[in-house]
Amino acid sequence: MTSAPLPDAALPPVVSTEEWRKAHEAMLVKEKEFTRARDALAAERRRMPMTRVEADYRFVGPDGEVGLLDLFEGRRQLLVYRFFYEHDVRGWPDKGCPGCSYLADHVPHLAHLHAWDTSFAMVSPAEQDNISALQRHMGWDKAPWYTLVGDDFSRDFDVPEMFGVNVFLRDDHDTVYRTYFxxxxxxxxxxxxxxxxxxxxxxxxxxxEDTPAGRPQQPPYRAERHDEYP
Known part of the structure; x- marks a missing residue:
């Protein structure tokens, strides 16, 4: 992709190395404040209450029908991403939601999550044949991806359509709790x-964004499927 022209006036001001270091040190003070604020927010999140999951939600995977507990794969915690992939998605059935596709591209090597006793899975209303075909086409081979059975899970966990991440915890008695969303x-x-x-x-x-005048700006939420960028 060729870079668009950028007027000199739109570039950051040019200063000496010493002046740059002073500006950088001042920014690092604010960066540290932000880090501490983020840590404090995470600490509050860890202290939130949780609510028991009462229903037996069902899903279909490559090996047949399973329950929510099975998505934990024996681990203590579970993150479930509701991927918007169904009949009213642009490009169905060959394409998934562009934003959800953008997120799926970022799924890390799950061994790192698993080492912290945590699993990750994606769920969608689409049938397994469609899911498998899209996985192959997009190269998404890291995360398990299940078909939702019915609308109960989506409705009860605030993802009746579009997307969202629900977080669950399993106790020693295999009781499942919702902890975050x-x-x-x-x-x-x-x-x-x-x-x-x-x-x-x-x-x-x-x-x-609050950006100096002249810098390139385009409409938000312009993430594309990785095979559709110019």
Whole structure:
């Protein structure tokens, strides 16, 4: 992709190395404040109450029908991402939601999560044949992906459509509890590309950002499926 022209006036000011280091040290003070605030928020999240999961939610995987407890794969914690892949998605059945596809590209090597006794799975209303075909096409071979049986799970866990991440905990008696839920921009911690762009001078290049005049800006939420970028 060819870079668009960028006027000199839109670039950051040029200063000496000494002046840059002073500006950087001042920024690091604010970065540390942000880190501590994020740690404090995570500490509050760990102290939230949880609610017992009463229903026997069912899913279909490559090996047949399973329950929510099976998605833990024997581990203590579970994150479930509801991937928007169904009949009203643009490009169905060959394509999934662009935003969800963007997230699926960022799923890490799950051995790292598993080492902390935590599992990750994706769920969608789509049939397993469609899911398997899309996985092969997009190269998504890291996370297990299940078909939702009915609408109960989506309705009860605030993802009747579109997307969201529900977090569950299993006790020693195999009782499952819901501990957290995020949707919208709440899923950004799962998207390291955005964190990497936030470190750059041009940022995410979206219109909602507070950005100096002249910097490139485009409408937000412009993530594409990785095989559709220009």
């Amino acid at each position: 995020v949707t919208g921009r709440g899923v950004e911690p799962l998207l390291p590309t955005l964190s990497m762009l936030d470190l750059t001078a041009l940022g995410r290049q979206e219109t909602w």
